[in-house]
Amino acid sequence: MGENDSSDFETWISNFCSLYGHDYYVEVGQDFIEDDFNLTGLSSIVPYYKEALDFILDLEPEHEIKIKDQALVQQSAEVLYGLIHARYIITKPGAQLMNEKYSKGQFGCCPRYACNGSKLLPIGINDTPGVETVRLFCPDCFDLYLPTSSRYLNIDGAFFGSTFPGFFIKMYGLDNPNLRPSDDLKIFGFKIHEGSNVGSRMKWLRATPSTDEELREFDEVD
Amino acid sequence: MAPEHHQFAQPQQDVDGDGDEYISDSGSDFNEQWIDWFLGIKGNEYFCDVDVDYILDKFNLTGLNTEVEKMSKVIDMITDGLDEEYEIGDKERDHLEANANKLYGLIHQRYIITTKGLNKMHLKYKNADFGYCYRVYCELQHLLPIGLSDHVGVSTVKLYCPKCEDIYNPKSSRHAQIDGAYFGTTFPGMFLQTFAAEVMPVHPVERYIPKIFGFNIHQYAKLARWQELQRNKQIKRLTESGINVANVMNGYNINPDGSPLKPPVVSSGSRSRMRSSRSDK
Numbered sequence: 001m002g003e004n005d006s007s008d009f010e011t012w013i014s015n016f017c018s019l020y021g022h023d024y025y026v027e028v029g030q031d032f033i034e035d036d037f038n039l040t041g042l043s044s045i046v047p048y049y050k051e052a053l054d055f056i057l058d059l060e061p062e063h064e065i066k067i068k069d070q071a072l073v074q075q076s077a078e079v080l081y082g083l084i085h086a087r088y089i090i091t092k093p094g095a096q097l098m099n100e101k102y103s104k105g106q107f108g109c110c111p112r113y114a115c116n117g118s119k120l121l122p123i124g125i126n127d128t129p130g131v132e133t134v135r136l137f138c139p140d141c142f143d144l145y146l147p148t149s150s151r152y153l154n155i156d157g158a159f160f161g162s163t164f165p166g167f168f169i170k171m172y173g174l175d176n177p178n179l180r181p182s183d184d185l186k187i188f189g190f191k192i193h194e195g196s197n198v199g200s201r202m203k204w205l206r207a208t209p210s211t212d213e214e215l216r217e218f219d220e221v222d
Numbered sequence: 223m224a225p226e227h228h229q230f231a232q233p234q235q236d237v238d239g240d241g242d243e244y245i246s247d248s249g250s251d252f253n254e255q256w257i258d259w260f261l262g263i264k265g266n267e268y269f270c271d272v273d274v275d276y277i278l279d280k281f282n283l284t285g286l287n288t289e290v291e292k293m294s295k296v297i298d299m300i301t302d303g304l305d306e307e308y309e310i311g312d313k314e315r316d317h318l319e320a321n322a323n324k325l326y327g328l329i330h331q332r333y334i335i336t337t338k339g340l341n342k343m344h345l346k347y348k349n350a351d352f353g354y355c356y357r358v359y360c361e362l363q364h365l366l367p368i369g370l371s372d373h374v375g376v377s378t379v380k381l382y383c384p385k386c387e388d389i390y391n392p393k394s395s396r397h398a399q400i401d402g403a404y405f406g407t408t409f410p411g412m413f414l415q416t417f418a419a420e421v422m423p424v425h426p427v428e429r430y431i432p433k434i435f436g437f438n439i440h441q442y443a444k445l446a447r448w449q450e451l452q453r454n455k456q457i458k459r460l461t462e463s464g465i466n467v468a469n470v471m472n473g474y475n476i477n478p479d480g481s482p483l484k485p486p487v488v489s490s491g492s493r494s495r496m497r498s499s500r501s502d503k
């Protein structure tokens with residue numbers, strides 16, 4: 001390594017991260033990928049593992065890859081990179097890079113009015129690749145939202161993983177639900193009765209204990 | 223000064239796309255020109271068309287003369303289109319225009335809670351003209367516009383989700399500039415009451431608790447458990463007053479014994495079959 005500093009050389013990783021819709025990804029440090037320990041178990045998940053890893057690290061393949069296999073290796077390289085990415089962002093340097101994006105609001109803001117523009121974090125509800133696309137987590141209402149732009153419709157959630165937002169909010173001390181309940185629905189200024197066929201059913205979802213009795217109740221739920 | 227209203231023999235299109243020219247398609251109902259133009263402006267997709275008859279009925283405009291200047295001229299503008307021969311300067315036209323927008327918006331607030339208006343908004347709702355709820359567990363529930371106040375200038379329009387009963391910001395910045403008073407505080411409640419049998423959803427009880435390597439984060443898990451307790455108390459209260467809430471309209475997606483219905487099992491598959499949740503539209 002080290003000879004890739006010529007200005008017109010774009011690494012596989014920086015190219016991958018600059019593709020359309022890939023702006024949620026950070027560039028995984030080369031040293032992280034080169035440490036075999038960090039890749040434990042991935043060789044049995046990703047086909048063409050060795051070749052894919054060479055792609056990611058911009059290494060000449062040991063054996064020439066047949067033209068018909070090139071697309072498959074490229075696809076494997078993307079899955080492999082994604083899975084490494086999910087592990088990298090729950091390390092300190094990875095989380096720091098994610099924090100740069102988070103601070104700029106690059107993962108978007110909570111669409112919930114009462115959350116007042118609280119910044120979101122990407123999450124994969126499922127850690128297996130190919131199951132579900134990326135979702136967004138709001139640390140204030142601890143709810144999950146779909147990205148509003150269609151460019152993220154093909155981004156695999158597993159490439160961010162289910163642990164990332166939890167890890168991130170712990171690391172940066174954002175791990176406090178901060179629910180501001182929304183107003184009740186009213187008709188000509190009057191609250192709709194609970195027993196009505198359109199009466200409120202979801203208040204619990206945004207409720208926080210506030211009265212003495214509720215606080216006592218809250219202490220006892222453990 | 224650019225002449226705004228040339229007389230063309232041919233129907234004239236809004237060539238530059240910024241919606242500032244009247245389309246004079248000679249054959250159609252001349253009376254609806256201003257409203258058609260207004261509804262065609264990008265960002266005005268949430269509005270429905272208010273009947274001219276409704277606007278011309280003085281009773282429906284009660285109290286609005288304190289909100290709008292040059293009321294009768296503005297009404298003429300909305301219902302007739304301003305006479306093309308009528309000589310006014312750009313400044314006055316802009317002033318009238320702004321007042322016309324405001325008057326139309328305030329009439330709209332009243333109109334959409336009438337039977338006719340509700341029906342028009344129902345069509346728009348079915349068509350998802352107000353967008354979808356982006357909350358994952360709401361599964362692209364269609365939204366309804368809501369005003370946080372009935373007075374102009376207090377806050378912009380928001381969106382109400384009948385499934386999670388929460389209020390959201392519009393996704394598009396154009397919609398985020400529209401005054402909430404033009405939809406009002408009463409509309410969603412009235413809408414749901416009117417079309418309850420058809421539109422009231424079953425409420426999802428699934429929710430997410432942040433985890434680290436599969437373990438719940440304590441602060442969130444504790445609050446979630448307390449919230450669940452509140453839900454169970456409500457279920458008990460409703461059941462005791464004879465209201466069935468097990469997997470029915472405006473109930474919860476729970477079994478008759480109160481346990482949550484299992485969320486659909488997600489099978490692992492190829493990436494192309496990945497659940498993207500918006501491909502199902």
Ligand SMILES: [Zn+2]
Pocket residue numbers: 110111112115118138139140141142143
């Ligand atoms: Zn939120």
Ligand SMILES: [Zn+2]
Pocket residue numbers: 355356357360363383384385386387388
């Ligand atoms: Zn919702």
